[in-house]
Amino acid sequence: IQMVSSQKLDLLPEEEEKSFTSDFHIKLVEVARGILEHQRFIDRVVDNMFEMMFLLNQDGVILKANKSACETTRYSSAELVGQHIRKLFPHSEGLVDYYLEIEIQFTTQGIVKDSEVFIQTSEGELLPFSINGVKIESSSGGLLGYTVIAKNQTETVRLINQLNRSNFDLGKANDELGKRYDQIKREIQEKEGQRRTLEMELATSQLVQKTFLPNTAP
Secondary structure, three states: OHHHHOOOHHHOOHHHHHHOOOHHHHHHHHHHHHHHHHHHHHHHHHHOOOOEEEEEEOOOEEEEEOHHHHHHHOOOHHHHOOOEHHHHOOOOOOOOOHHHHHHHHHHHHOEEEEEEEEEEOOOOOEEEEEEEEEEEEOOOOOEEEEEEEEEEOHHHHHHHHHHHHHHHHHHHHHHHHHHHHHHHHHHHHHHHHHHHHHHHHHHHHHHHHHHHOOOOOO
16 A cells, blocks of 8 residues: 555565565555556646646645646646645735635535636736636545646637727727718718709809890891
């Protein structure tokens, strides 16, 4: 059990392996090695996840942070493991306590679903994330810890901001187009008024000219 927990079973000296002579001991070694290999497989899968993944104990202390979590937050694994998850949330009084909101969701619902938060990197940069997580309980119902998966929303926010800017520019262009349309309409109305004035002046001139002519030929 001690060797399995320290994940050093595969490093047993050959002479120690040979000391396991009974079928029971040999079977125990095979099962323990299978468990370790399965654990390594899970660790590789977790480390290659695109999203950040944290494993927390029941007090919110980080037990494991995958490669994406370290690369995104710019902390090393050694700097994260053993620290409270609050370390990754901003400490500004002007921002809400994101960890408290997540803790309330875990307590009341047992899960965290699409919670929008900001995570602070080691350099102080605030990045938008969507947090999902579940409680991990033992078979007897005791709380063992939490898994937290955080999806970076920086690109999504950038696209939303770009869309908002495009909509703003489109609305501004539409307003300018409306103003130009009103201006052209006024110009057409002015031209139409001028045309009617000219027609009236022409008709008046024709009428005046006719009055200068005699009714019968001289």
